[in-house]
Amino acid sequence: MELWILLGALVLIIAFGLYRFFKARKIMTTLSENEFREGxxxxxxxxVREPKEFDGGHILGARNIPLSxxxxxxxxxxxxxxxxxxCQSGARSTRAAMMLHKQGYEDLNxxxxxxxxxxxxIKAKK
Incomplete structure (x- = not known):
């Protein structure tokens, strides 16, 4: 019985993860560095990183609006x-894009x- 509950929970977690992954791919465009640089x-x-991360180094011309x-x-x-x-690796950018999409933003990259x-x-504070 407990095994079925665990398996059911695992299936739900995987399904939710897949849903978020495909929803994110639908609402935003993931760009290679060259494509990103062009636009x-x-x-x-x-x-969307925190201020300390931003101060440690950021893309020239970027504004810091942390996800938080x-x-x-x-x-x-x-x-x-x-x-x-x-962001640092992509996870917070995805969450930010989903939040922006809910607020009516459309051209998300x-x-x-x-x-x-x-x-x-890059630019860093000294």
């Missing part, structure tokens, strides 16, 4: 311009592999 200057470039503050700072993000998101895979110019 981010014409877009709103947002680093995003709900309160939506007024800073325009709905009529593309939004380019990145994410850097594949996140900042840790970025090879372009």
């Amino acid at each position: 981010y200057r014409k877009a709103q470039l947002i680093d 503050q995003m709900r309160n700072r939506l007024i800073e993000i325009r709905k009529d311009k593309p939004v380019y998101l990145y 994410m850097l594949e592999g996140g900042f840790k895979k970025w090879t372009g110019k």
Whole structure:
């Protein structure tokens, strides 16, 4: 009996994970570094990492709107311009895109592999 409960819970967890994965792929575009580089200057470039991570190094021209503050700072993000998101690896960018999509944002893009895979110019506070 307990085994069936565990198996059922495991199936639910896997199904929820798959649902979130495919929903994220539907609402945003994951861009290679080259694709990201081609478009981010014409877009709103947002680093969703925490301020200490941002200060340690970020893509030149990025604004820091941490995922933890995003709900309160939506007024800073325009709905009529593309939004380019990145975090350290991609998990927070996905969550940010889902949050923005719920608020009516449509042109959502994410850097594949996140900042840790970025090879372009960066800026860091000294």
